[in-house]
Amino acid sequence: MTKLTLYCTFFLLLLSHAKSQLYDQENTILMQLKQQWQTAALDSWTSSNSSHCSWPYITCTNNSITALSLIELNITDTIPPFICDLKNLTYLDLQWNYIPGSFPKVLYNCYKLEYLDLSQNYFVGKIPDDIDRLAQIRVLILGGNNFSGDIPPAIGRLQELRTLHLYNNLFNGTFPPEIGNLSNLEILEMANDNFVPTRLPSSFTKLKKLTRLWMSNANLIGEIPDTIGEMEALEYLDLSRNSLTGEIPSSLFRLKNLSVLYLYKNMLSREIPPVSGAYNLSQIDLSENNLTGKIPDGFGKLENLIGLSLMFNQLSGEIPEGIGRISTLKVVKLFTNNLSGVLPPDLGRYSMLEDFEVSNNKLNGSLPENLCYAGQLVGLVASNNNLTGELPASLGNCNSLIIVSVDNNELSGNIPTGLWTLLNLTQIMVSDNMFTGKLPDKMSYNLTWLDISNNRFSGTIPMSVSSWGSLRVFKASNNLFTGSIPIAITSLPLLATLLLDQNQLTGSLPSDIVSWVSLTTLNASHNQLSGQIPEEIGSLPALLSLDLSENQFSGQIPAQIGRLRLTNLNLSSNDLTGRIPTEFENAVYSSSFLNNSGLCASSPYLNLSICSFGTQKSSKISPQNLAWVLSTVIVIFVLCLLLPCFMIRLYWKRKQALDSKWKLTSFQRLNFTEANIVSGLRESNEIGSGGSGKVYRVVANGNVVAVKRIWNNRKVEWKLEKEFQAEIQILSSIRHLNIVKLLCCISSETSKLLIYEYLENRSLDQWLHKNNRPSTVSGSVHHVILDWPKRFQIALGAARGLCYMHHDCLPAIVHRDVKSSNVLLDSQFNAKIADFGLAKMLIKQGELQTMSAVAGSFGYIAPEYAHTRRVTEKIDVYSFGVILLELTTGREAKDGDEHTGLAGWAWRHIQEGNRIDDALDEDINEPCYLDEMINVFRLGIACTISRPSARPSMKEVLQILVRSSQLLIYGEKNAASEYDAAPLLRNSTPERLSSLDDDSLVSQV
Incomplete structure (x- = not known):
């Protein structure tokens, strides 16, 4: 008995000692982790009386560490091998950090590891071929990294695996x-x-236990295997945004556990198979395919259905009536098909319907009365059908409504009274119907878009219009409005578009319009307006389009209007007199002043009378006076010739004195000196100039470099100094194949020199636009045409450079002045992003910043940046989209629509039902590349969507371009050209794009 007690005591002592040793060992390892990772989040790990099992991010079992959950702790170093000295570690979660390097094979020594999450880090390279050495792993999450190459077959030997994330x-x-x-x-x-x-x-x-399969946008081709119906546990299936062909297997609709089915954006064809057993289905999205036939009646029996999306197909026939009786239904998206017949009358009556979109079909009859019966309806979009009758009266009490779009139907009657004042309503689009009635005195304060054009509204525009404080777009063309334009309308500071044309308005234009700081378009043509055109119009900073034609305006055209940067001007058919502003005396405005008999111009190109300067009394000049006048003129002429010589001499003496001391700061290994550079700054070497300086081609000790010089005859101006420092800060810290390389900078008291690698083919705009294209022989008119393969190569390279700036730089970099003249080309036409003087580093990726002034170039500026001056990566995406449109159309960014230049023109081209190939550059006569060009044009459209959130990221843009190029290499030409860009338009449904009210635009894109 005594021996037994002794043995037990000894054993307990050994066990206690072992536990004490394990505790000390784990404590040491944690301190080593803290020292290696150097993140402030681990500052609370300190040796103290408390056990490390109570420290944050740590889980213990039996007083030993079994789990580390170190999520989003700003870890920037690699995973050390000693982490596996935590012998009982089974769970390791390191997601949302900045851990670099290849897959951490050191974790093979964590023999008990069952859960590993390395997602959202910076891991690169291949997943190792011996990944199966993680023999106990049950959950492996590697999504959101930069792994490349193949997924190794060894991953199929991890027999304990339950969860695998490689997205x-x-x-x-x-x-x-x-x-x-x-x-x-x-x-x-x-x-x-x-x-x-x-x-x-x-x-x-064969994955009989698989409940979730997500392979969206994974480059899948071919047909879906019919045996997919044998995956009996499947609950979630997403094979969207691939190039799958053939029909939807009928076995899919026999899976009893399937609740989510996403097959949108493929090339699936034929009819949708009948539903025979998948009664757990809650989400169905088969949109953007080539599906034909009718919507199966079985869809009306899906008692758990929440969302049904079948838009962008070729479905026909009537909508099954049973769909209207599904009690769980919240979302119905059937737009852009060939559906006909009446809408199910019970839609909304038995369910909490939130989103109802059926535009671009052939539906007739009236809208269901109970769409908002449950008071949850957010969007009603039924444009471009043959609907008749009045809007349901119940919509007047639908406080949840945000958007109503029923334009281009045959609806009539009055708008329900309460609809105008719904608290959350932001957009009313009822144009091209037969509505009658008057505008109400009260309107929802949140209303931003009101389009009532082409109806039969009458009466006056109410003075209470001043309370519509959020209104940005007011389109009231072609109605029966009378009276004057109320002065109250000038108090809307956010108003960007005002269309009052083709009414019966009288009186004069309001002159107190200083609040219209956002107005870009004003059209009051075809009315009975009179009086003088107010000179205050010339002070509107954003005005691009002005149409006052077919009125009774009189007097002179205010000279102030000449200061506007108008892309569209029409003052025809009025009673205007006098001389037109000199800024308009060119052929661009040849049709802007017709039918104004009292107008004159000094130019013969405007179809106007030539202005008379009057006659003066003649008087004879004596020979003595004539001699005196001639001698005076000669003296003045000689002085004018000599004065510049003295000034230039004085200038160079002063400059040489100020520039006698140069300071060179190198960012690369150089074999030239500042003297080599400065001596080459001659006028004969100048190759370009811009707002912040001149650019020279200099041969320095055998090296050809480009030198950008910022210089002023006084000390360098503050703005230029700021640009100089910005460019230095950015370019000296980044290295990328598609970003121009900064070799060094040289500065003196009055000069700043930036020395770059020299790119032989200059800038992209010189190759794209006819007036700038280089010639085959000096002086020849036979210009070199940039073929499509080179254009696509340039798009790909520029996208890589911007993607690096947005997604791989910490902090992220927003360029703010992306344009074709800032895309430089080397001898092989590889693209490099240049001119970072306007770039802005973001403190945190995705965080909004507001600049004190809008910077950039007309035609490339994103609308939200122009209006709010907020800086995000999406303003670069918009500008890059314009470059894609330049590459495909050959047009300049400033060409086209009066609102947004080329981007506006491109959207309008599609909206009007034109073919995309009619918009492409006619100088590229290469039919074999037509599909690819159309694809890139579509991507440009997606990048220039008005709402920033609806645009793709540069990472998505790059993936689409890379995918296109690789699909072409592998022979999948049609898949690349037709089914890449459009999904970017899908998640922001076209009816909700704030810039356009016609979803037929996107249906064609």
Whole structure:
């Protein structure tokens, strides 16, 4: 008994000692982790009386560490091998950090590891071929990194695996069919990976326990295996945004557990199969395919259905009446099909309907009365149908409504009274109908868009218009409005578009319009307005389009209007007199002043009378006076010749004195000196100039470089100094193949020199636009045409440079002046982003910043930047979209629509039903590239969507361009050209784009 007690005591002592040793060892390892990772989040890990098991981010079992959850702690160093000295570690979560390097094989020594999450970091390279050494792993999450190459077959040998996340990486190889051997796998996510075109392996259908399969945008081709119906546990299936063909397997609709089915944006064709067993389906999205036939009646029996999206197909026939009786239904999106017949009358009566979009069909009859019966309806979009009758009276009590778009129908009657004042309503688009009535005295304060054009509204525009404080667009063309334009309308500071043309308005234009700081378009043509055109119009800073034609305006055209940067001006058919402002005396405005008999001009190009300067009394000049006048003129002429010589001499003496001391700061290894550079700053070497300086081509000790000089005859101005420092700060800290390389900078008291690598082919704009294109021989008119392969190469390179700035630089960099003249080309036409004088580093990626002034170039400026001066990466995306439109059309950014230049023109071109190929550059006569050009044009459209949130990121843009190029290499030409850009328009449905009220535009894109 005594011995037993002794043995037990000894054993307990040993156990206690072992636990004490394990505790000390774990404590030491934690201190080492803290020292290596150097993040403030781990400052609370300190040796004290408290056990490390109570420290944050740590979980212990039996007083030993089993889990580390170090999420979003700003870790920037690699994973050290000693982390596996935590012998009982089973759970490691390091997501949302900045950990670099290749896959951490050091974790192979964590023998008990079951859960590993390395998502949203900076891991690169391939997943190792011996990944199966993580033998116990049950959850492996590697999404949101930069892994590339193939996914190794060894991953199919991780037999304990339940969850595998490989989404959002840079894979450019294949994925193995061996994944189908993971018999315990429950969740598989491989979306947004740029695999080579691959069929969905039939082996995947052996995953009998799989509940979630997410392979959206994974470059899948071919047909969906019919055996997919054998995956009996499947609850969530997303194969959207691929190039799948053929029909939807009928076996899919027999899966009893399936609740989410996303197959949108593929090339699926034929009819939708009948529904025979998938009664758990809650979400169906089969949009943007080539589906034909009718909507199956079985859809009306899906008692759990929440969302039904079938838009952008070729479906026909009537909408099944049973859909209107589904009690769970919230979202119905059936727009852009060939659906006909009447809408199910019970829609909204039994469900909490939120979003109802059926535009661009052939529907007739009236809108269902109970769409907002539950008071949850947010959007009603039924444009471009044959609907008749009045708007449902119940909409007047629908306080949840944000948008009503029923334009281009045959609706009539009055707008329900309460509709105008709904608290949340932001957009009313009822144009091209037969509505009658008057505008109300009260209107929702949140209303931003009101389009009532082409109806039969009458009466006056109420004085209470001043209370419509959020209004940005007011379109009231072609109605029966009478009376004067109320002065109260001038108190709307956000108003950007005002269309009052083709009414019966009288009186004069309001002159107190200083609040219209955002107005870009004013059209009051075809009325009975009179009086003088107020000179205050010339002070409107944003005005681009002015149409006052077909009125009774009199008097002179105010000279102040000449200061406007108008892209459209029409003052025809009035009673104007006098001389037109000199700024308009060119052929561009040849049709702007017609039918004004009292107008004259000094130019013969305007179809106006030539202005008479009057006659003066003649008087004879004596020979003595004539001699005196001539001698005076000669003396003045000689002085004028000599004075510049003295000034230039004085200038150079002063400059040489000030520039005698130069300071060179190098960012690369150089074999030239500042003297080599300065001596080459001659006029004969000048190759360009801009707002902040001149650019020279200088040969310095055998090296050809480009030198940008910022100089002033006084000390360098503050603005230029700021630009100089910005460019230095950015370019000296980044290295990328598609960003121009800054070699060094040289500065003196009055001069700043930036020395770059020299790019032989100058800037992109010189190659794209006819007036700037280089010639084959000096003086020749035979210009060199940039072919499509080179243009696509340039687009790809520029996208890589911007993607690096936005997504790989910390902090992220917004260029703010992306344009074709800032895309430089080397001898092989590789593109490099240049001119960072306007760039702005973001403190935190995605965070909004507001600049004190709008910077950039007309035609490239995103609308939200012009209005709010907020800086995000999306303003660069917009500008890059304009470059894509330049590449495909050959037009300049300033060409086209009066609102947004080329971008506005491109959107309008599609909206008017024109073919995309009619917009393409006619100088590229290469039919084999037509599909690719159309695809890039579409991507340009997606990048120039008015709402920033609806635009893709540069990472998405780059993925689409890379995917297009690789699909073409692998022979999938049509897949690349037709099915890449349009999904970017999908998530922001066209009816809700704040810049356009006609969803037929996007349906054609």
